[in-house]
Amino acid sequence: MSGTDAAGEAPSDAQAAPAIELRLEVVVLPVGDVDRAKQFYLRLGWRLDADVSGENGFRVVQVTPPGSPCSIIFGSHVTAAVAGSSESLMLVVTDIESARADLLARGAEVSEIFHDAGGVFHHAGTEARVPGLDPERRSYSSFASFSDPDGNGWLLQEIVTRLPGR
Known part of the structure; x- marks a missing residue:
């Protein structure tokens, strides 16, 4: 397989295609108010895939933009990142x-x-x-x-x- 990168250089052995497929399917998004975020993304027409609650306030919501193979998840106790930092x-x-x-x-x-x-x-x-x-x-x-x-x-x-x- 041959090709060039964005700078027009041939890829090195370390840049060669991986032996396995690696598909980005979920991105974690830090939010402060789970219900507000859920309402926002649903209003944009994103599909609700999951809204699951667990012990000790854990909650995860997964939504997917129309036509996208990649979803986002957000919730309570899902990430330590600061809300709004993405x-x-x-x-x-x-x-x-x-x-x-x-x-x-x-x-x-x-x-x-x-x-x-x-x-x-x-x-x-x-x-x-x-x-x-x-x-x-x-x-x-x-x-x-x-x-x-x-x-x-x-x-x-x-x-x-x-x-x-x-």
Whole structure:
């Protein structure tokens, strides 16, 4: 198997494809109010997969964005991370304008669409954000952001044509 990384370099032996599949299926999200978070994500149209309570206040809620093979879980006694400390969680969409409009209609506070001044991915926070769609409407280059009630940060990223090997 051959290929190049994002910098155009051939992968080393250590970067070769793993012998087994590794699928990211669940991301743990730190929240302060489980019911508020659950209501927020359900209002966005995410599927409720589980809401399970256990001993000593343990509770785990699992929800999945429409069309995603990866879910998020949050709850009580699920993570020691500070509520709202996750950032740049990426939701890939094929039409960022429609996705943004849908989230707005569902009550999310979504930023205006932006692209990065450098033309590659995005910088931390709001640094180097340029208002509007990527001028060439390139895949991977147009974004919008929103946060859940705890401040966990999400990014919409428009991808119409994937990079080779994806």
